[in-house]
Amino acid sequence: xxxxxxxxxxxxxxxxxxxxxxxxxxxxxxxxxxxxxxxxxxxxxxxxxxxxxxxxxxxxxxxxxxxxxxxxxxxxxxxxxxxxxxxxxxxxxxxxxxxxxxxxxxxxxxxxxxxxxxxxxxxxxxxxxxxxxxxxxxxxxxxxxxxxxxxxxxxxxxxxxxxxxxxxxxxxxxxxxxxxxxxxxxxxxxxxxxxxxxxxxxxxxxxxxxxxxxxxxxxxxxxxxxxxxxxxxxxxxxxxxxxxxxxxxxxxxxxxxxxxxxxxxxxxxxxxxxxxxxxxxxxxxxxxxxxxxxxxxxxxxxxxxxxxxxxxxxxxx
Amino acid sequence: xxxxxxxxxxxxxxxxxxxxxxxxxxxxxxxxxxxxxxxxxxxxxxxxxxxxxxxxxxxxxxxxxxxxxxxxxxxxxxxxxxxxxxxxxxxxxxxxxxxxxxxxxxxxxxxxxxxxxxxxxxxxxxxxxxxxxxxxxxxxxxxxxxxxxxxxxxxxxxxxxxxxxxxxxxxxxxxxxxxxxxxxxxxxxxxxxxxxxxxxxxx
Numbered sequence: 302x303x304x305x306x307x308x309x310x311x312x313x314x315x316x317x318x319x320x321x322x323x324x325x326x327x328x329x330x331x332x333x334x335x336x337x338x339x340x341x342x343x344x345x346x347x348x349x350x351x352x353x354x355x356x357x358x359x360x361x362x363x364x365x366x367x368x369x370x371x372x373x374x375x376x377x378x379x380x381x382x383x384x385x386x387x388x389x390x391x392x393x394x395x396x397x398x399x400x401x402x403x404x405x406x407x408x409x410x411x412x413x414x415x416x417x418x419x420x421x422x423x424x425x426x427x428x429x430x431x432x433x434x435x436x437x438x439x440x441x442x443x444x445x446x447x448x449x450x451x452x453x454x455x456x457x458x459x460x461x462x463x464x465x466x467x468x469x470x471x472x473x474x475x476x477x478x479x480x481x482x483x484x485x486x487x488x489x490x491x492x493x494x495x496x497x498x499x500x501x502x503x504x505x506x507x508x509x510x511x512x513x514x515x516x517x518x519x520x521x522x523x524x525x526x527x528x529x530x531x532x533x534x535x536x537x538x539x540x541x542x543x544x545x546x547x548x549x550x551x552x553x554x555x556x557x558x559x560x561x562x563x564x565x566x567x568x569x570x571x572x573x574x575x576x577x578x579x580x581x582x583x584x585x586x587x588x589x590x591x592x593x594x595x596x597x598x599x600x601x602x603x604x605x606x607x608x609x610x611x612x613x614x615x616x617x618x
Numbered sequence: 619x620x621x622x623x624x625x626x627x628x629x630x631x632x633x634x635x636x637x638x639x640x641x642x643x644x645x646x647x648x649x650x651x652x653x654x655x656x657x658x659x660x661x662x663x664x665x666x667x668x669x670x671x672x673x674x675x676x677x678x679x680x681x682x683x684x685x686x687x688x689x690x691x692x693x694x695x696x697x698x699x700x701x702x703x704x705x706x707x708x709x710x711x712x713x714x715x716x717x718x719x720x721x722x723x724x725x726x727x728x729x730x731x732x733x734x735x736x737x738x739x740x741x742x743x744x745x746x747x748x749x750x751x752x753x754x755x756x757x758x759x760x761x762x763x764x765x766x767x768x769x770x771x772x773x774x775x776x777x778x779x780x781x782x783x784x785x786x787x788x789x790x791x792x793x794x795x796x797x798x799x800x801x802x803x804x805x806x807x808x809x810x811x812x813x814x815x816x817x818x819x820x821x
Binding site: 312313316317342343345346349350355356357358359362369370371372373374375427431433435436437438439442443444445446449475476479483486487490491492494495497498499500501502503504505506509510512513514516517518519525529532535578579580581 | 621622625626629633636637643644648651652653655686689690693695696697699700701704705706707708710711730733734738739740741743744747759760767787788790793
């Protein structure tokens with residue numbers, strides 16, 4: 302009996318460590334900022350990219366292709382159809398969706414109506430990402446992941462406006478720990494597969510893939526004339542990138558290597574943002590990493606703000 | 619205790635899906651890619667990818683409720699794709715140029731345009747999808763939609779010729795020897811006013 306229950310208890314202790322809501326504060330603030338910047342970055346092109354007939358690409362095509370897979374995935378077509386029932390034009394509905402997304406982002410930033418804002422941000426962003434499937438890229442995928450976890454997490458956190466206005470009580474610490482653990486494990490899978498697939502390509506051994514990534518439009522922020530001066534560093538940098546990613550799930554858990562690994566990963570994303578112009582992508586990855594593994598490393602007023610001990614088993618008993 | 623059991627069950631399913639889809643997409647990359655693995659691995663990964671797809675219900679009919687439910691959840695959680703960004707190799711890119719022919723014989727060139735860099739990344743993503751799709755009909759529809767958007771900006775144009783090119787990037791050595799990116803025309807499409815007006819509306 303003991304033999305059977307030991308692994309089960311171990312797993313349960315690992316999945317439900319006692320935690321504070323500091324990580325949730327980081328996730329809420331980060332995703333609030335991300336959603337706000339995402340909305341602002343598309344303010345001039347939102348209707349043009351997502352319109353049904355008068356835009357860059359007919360949104361109805363993406364919606365129709367999505368319907369083949371599933372009719373229940375949120376899309377802007379639902380909102381437009383709803384708007385038509387009450388006499389609102391497509392442009393008005395799209396503009397309203399953009400404004401609501403911006404408001405949801407700002408609300409998350411200040412922590413006002415956290416749950417509703419998280420659900421609204423997740424829903425509207427998902428609508429835009431799916432209806433604009435032809436013009437979406439990695440950042441949309443990671444925003445969906447982040448907002449999905451935020452929406453399911455035990456909000457509000459103690460640094461939110463909601464907490465102070467409504468006098469909320471502390472959330473179940475094991476549920477907080479569980480939600481954080483899911484995010485941590487998901488990131489481990491992401492980095493492992495990202496690194497593993499890179500190391501399968503010869504270009505990520507000799508550095509040519511890094512060179513190509515940096516000179517490939519529209520990521521060519523730095524001119525090739527300048528890049529070529531650093532050509533001897535490309536193989537080392539390329540191998541370092543996938544080694545860092547593959548090593549993530551193994552070395553992020555140990556207190557001895559966590560700090561350096563987290564710093565390196567965040568520096569990698571900051572580097573991608575600066576050298577390839579993918580600022581929103583860099584921000585979302587840094588936010589997810591800092592929420593998952595940051596609290597406990599960062600000190601506020603000289604005191605650590607999260608788990609006193611990292612070890613999952615020791616923290617639950 | 620009951621809540622913990624529910625959470626554990628959800629986590630098990632959620633994590634299984636994340637890992638399974640990541641594995642399947644990795645196998646797909648090995649099948650499609652050139653990789654450093656021996657070519658014999660391609661057959662293996664092709665078979666393994668097929669098995670993984672069957673296990674994940676991806677070979678069921680599109681109308682199958684299990685597949686639909688699974689697909690819906692994957693989209694809601696944002697876990698419907700793998701994480702092989704820029705892997706196993708960084709591909710070349712694509713360029714779409716519109717030649718605008720006016721009734722007076724004038725000709726202008728136009729590229730798909732948006733207002734800032736953030737939206738520009740999205741347009742490049744679109745061009746990559748147009749260039750990579752294996753479905754000729756879809757490619758043509760997408761190019762036609764882009765041509766229509768150009769037409770709205772230039773209503774007096776008589777015909778539009780869309781040229782889709784693949785852009786091959788130079789290696790470091792080639793760049794040092796003075797070679798730049800080289801373009802190769804993949805597809806050309808011609809759209810005229812009458813054809814544009816007669817075209818059935820895209821779903």
